[in-house]
Amino acid sequence: MKTILKRSCITILTLISLMVTSFTYAALPIQKILLDSGATLFFVEARTIPMINIGMDINAGSVFDQKGKKGIAEMTANLLNKGAMVDGGKKDEAFLSDKISDLGAVFNASASNELTSIRIKSLSKKVILDDVINLTAQMIANPSFDQKVLSREKSLEISGLLESQTRPEYIMSEQFTKMLYQGNPLGSIASVAELKKIEVDDLRKFHQTYYRAKNTNVVIVGDVSTQDAVQIANRLTQKLPKGANVDLTIPAFKPLPIKPANQREVHISHPSTQAHIQMGIDSVPRNHPDYFPLLVGNYILGGGGFVSRLMNEIREKRGLAYSVSSYFMPSKYMGFFSASMQTKKDQSEKSVELLNQTIQQFVVNGPSDDEITAAKNNLMNGFALRIDSNSKLLANVAGIAWNDLPLDTLDTWTTQVDKVSKEDIQRVFKKYLDPERMITVVVGGN
Numbered sequence: 001m002k003t004i005l006k007r008s009c010i011t012i013l014t015l016i017s018l019m020v021t022s023f024t025y026a027a028l029p030i031q032k033i034l035l036d037s038g039a040t041l042f043f044v045e046a047r048t049i050p051m052i053n054i055g056m057d058i059n060a061g062s063v064f065d066q067k068g069k070k071g072i073a074e075m076t077a078n079l080l081n082k083g084a085m086v087d088g089g090k091k092d093e094a095f096l097s098d099k100i101s102d103l104g105a106v107f108n109a110s111a112s113n114e115l116t117s118i119r120i121k122s123l124s125k126k127v128i129l130d131d132v133i134n135l136t137a138q139m140i141a142n143p144s145f146d147q148k149v150l151s152r153e154k155s156l157e158i159s160g161l162l163e164s165q166t167r168p169e170y171i172m173s174e175q176f177t178k179m180l181y182q183g184n185p186l187g188s189i190a191s192v193a194e195l196k197k198i199e200v201d202d203l204r205k206f207h208q209t210y211y212r213a214k215n216t217n218v219v220i221v222g223d224v225s226t227q228d229a230v231q232i233a234n235r236l237t238q239k240l241p242k243g244a245n246v247d248l249t250i251p252a253f254k255p256l257p258i259k260p261a262n263q264r265e266v267h268i269s270h271p272s273t274q275a276h277i278q279m280g281i282d283s284v285p286r287n288h289p290d291y292f293p294l295l296v297g298n299y300i301l302g303g304g305g306f307v308s309r310l311m312n313e314i315r316e317k318r319g320l321a322y323s324v325s326s327y328f329m330p331s332k333y334m335g336f337f338s339a340s341m342q343t344k345k346d347q348s349e350k351s352v353e354l355l356n357q358t359i360q361q362f363v364v365n366g367p368s369d370d371e372i373t374a375a376k377n378n379l380m381n382g383f384a385l386r387i388d389s390n391s392k393l394l395a396n397v398a399g400i401a402w403n404d405l406p407l408d409t410l411d412t413w414t415t416q417v418d419k420v421s422k423e424d425i426q427r428v429f430k431k432y433l434d435p436e437r438m439i440t441v442v443v444g445g446n
Contacts, residue, residue, distance in 0.1 A: 030397055030407045033230060037237040038214035042401045043229040044221045046390055050125065052222030053394045056118040056140070056236060057402050059248055060210035063113050063185045069197050071157070071190035073111035073210075076143075076203045078153055080109045080118070083144035086135065090144055096135070105132045107139070113186050114332055115402065116211075121391070124223035133235050140211070141239035145203045158195050168272040168443040172340075175266055176278045179439045180336055184253050209246055213237040217401040221394045253334045255282050256437040265352075265440040275348035275445035279355055280338035281438045286330035286403040290428045292416045294328045294337075297425035299375040300367045301359065302326025302339055307374065313358045314341065320351050326359075332403050337433060348445030356435070363433050366426035380414045 033041040062073040081100070082093035100107050105128075106121040118140060122132040164170040174189055181187020218233040270276075284290050302310040302325045314324045326339035339359060343351040367375075387393045387410060400409050 028393070030400065030410075031226060032401075032407060033226075033233075035213070035218070035230065035234050035237065037234050037240075038212070039216040039218050039233060039237040040401070041230060041233040042217060042219045042397050043226060043233075044393060044397055045224070045226065045229075046221055046393065047223050049390070050123055050223050051390060052122055052124045052129065052220065052224055052232075053390045054120040054122075054222075054232070054236070055217075055219035055394050055398045056120075057217045057219070057398055058116040058118070058211055059215040060111065060116040060206070061114040062111055062188065062190075063250060064206070064210060064248075065185070065188065066202060066206075068194060069202060070188050070194045071198055072202050072206050073116060074190075075150070075153065075157070075198055076145075076206050077109040077111040077116050077118075079145055079149060079203065080139055080143050081107055082149045082153070083146045084139040085142040085144060086138045092146075093149065096139060099135055100132075103128055103132050103135075105136075107136055113188070117398075119394075129224075129232075133232055137236045137239060140236065141241070143203075143207065145200045145207075147200050150198070150200055150203070154195055154198060157190075158192050161190070161192055161195070168270045168274075168276045171268060171270065172276045172278050172441050172443040175268060175441045175443075176280065176338070176439070179266065179441070180256070180280065180282060182254055182256070184251055186250065186253065186333060208241045208243070211240050212242070212246070213240045215248065216240070217398070219394055219398045219401060221390045221397060250333055253282070256439060258434070258436045264438065266442070267445060268441070268443045270444035272444040273345075274342045275345050275351070276340075276342050276443045277348065277352055277355065277440070277445070278338060278340040279352070279359070279438060279440045280336055281433060283328055283335040283337050283432050284330065285332055285335055286399070287332075287405055288330075288335075290432075291328075291330060293420050293424040293428040294432070296372070296375050296379065296417060296420040297362075297367065297429055298326055298328050298337070299379060300371045300425075301362050301429075304375060304378065307378075309362055310339065310341075310355070310358055314351070314354060318354070320344075320347055320354065324355070330403075345444060345446050348442055352440060352442060352445075356438070356440070359433060359438075360435050363429045363435075366422055366429070369422065372420075372422055372425070376417055376420070379417050383414050383417075 028044045028046060031043045035041055060073060062070065065072045081096050084091055084096065104123055109118045120136055122129050177187050177189060216237055218236060220229045220232060300309060302308045310324045310326060314320050321341040321343045324341035328337050329335055339355060341351060341355065387396055396410060
């Protein structure tokens with residue numbers, strides 16, 4: 001009788017555990033709403049804390065920078081909170097900063113190669129939230145772009161860039177990007193000379209041309225109703241510049257060509273104590289059906305930390321590096337695979353050979369069944385940590401919106417991972433990691 005009771009208790013506890021796990025993985029529903037302003041709202045109601053996180057992703061990335069003046073998109077975003085017309089008067093950055101701070105809110109903006117991202121965080125209490133939305137909506141729609149502020153920010157940006165250009169990891173990344181994108185504006189990198197050329201009129205023109213409601217996704221996660229979320233999103237976007245349609249076509253990305261090994265490898269001298277190595281190739285965008293096999297496969301190859309193939313072969317067996325890793329970086333228009341490491345200068349040639357060899361052995365032979373099981377378990381069991389805060393949930397929903405993914409992506413994520421087979425991984429790695437197109441950059445090696 002005691003044995004039966006014990007087994008029954010174990011069964012009940014197991015069922016409870018499964019129910020809790022299922023609940024943890026279940027994502028909150030995403031609502032997609034076309035706004036009167038022309039923008040699109042993606043909303044998740046989350047009432048656990050009295051906070052609201054807001055994202056505005058505008059199709060205004062550095063890919064649209066004026067030729068010869070790379071950095072306009074980033075500088076435009078950077079100056080949004082450094083002076084604006086608010087309630088009929090010009091307010092400087094000190095006023096805006098103090099006002100946002102007094103409201104207990106957070107505002108930041110940045111630009112990547114694809115888009116401009118604005119993030120706002122506030123208490124959901126109506127009297128506070130109304131003031132936050134009123135202020136930030138005017139900052140985004142009516143930035144003043146003061147000449148003195150621009151000159152200062154340009155000087156800071158140039159100083160930072162000059163310092164970065166002395167570091168081997170930056171030199172490596174810059175060279176890798178140039179080789180990967182082959183002149184496509186998605187991979188353009190600002191230079192000191194280009195930053196110096198940026199003028200106030202360039203920022204104003206960029207803002208007027210690309211900061212449009214119809215080019216904007218508003219993402220809201222937090223303690224508000226659907227009706228309130230719609231009102232907030234409209235208030236944030238209805239005063240954005242209006243005008244004729246602008247061409248948002250991105251130049252087609254060209255896959256890396258097949259070349260002899262000596263034409264795909266670049267060595268750059270540097271006085272650093274270690275050699276910095278990066279190897280990679282173009283890959284698929286985020287909304288491609290091969291994304292999940294690449295994700296699971298790469299966890300085994302180099303994304304799983306100490307349990308990865310690269311770590312085992314290069315660090316554990318041979319001690320050539322303290323850390324080595326790989327990742328697939330997906331985006332809206334394209335993606336790429338990258339593997340990188342640091343090693344002693346006199347071991348750089350051997351390390352490049354072993355890095356390439358380990359990758360190609362994985363491509364040819366694929367992972368073991370045990371590796372696949374472990375990778376899936378780690379990815380699926382860790383999924384809850386990807387959405388365990390409003391800010392993380394906002395980032396995931398923003399990614400779904402920008403990459404045109406299904407609204408149930410978070411609900412099906414673990415299922416998609418679990419469906420990946422050994423054959424899927426072997427197929428996609430053979431398809432995308434062509435050794436005759438793989439590029440390599442070595443900075444500081446022999």
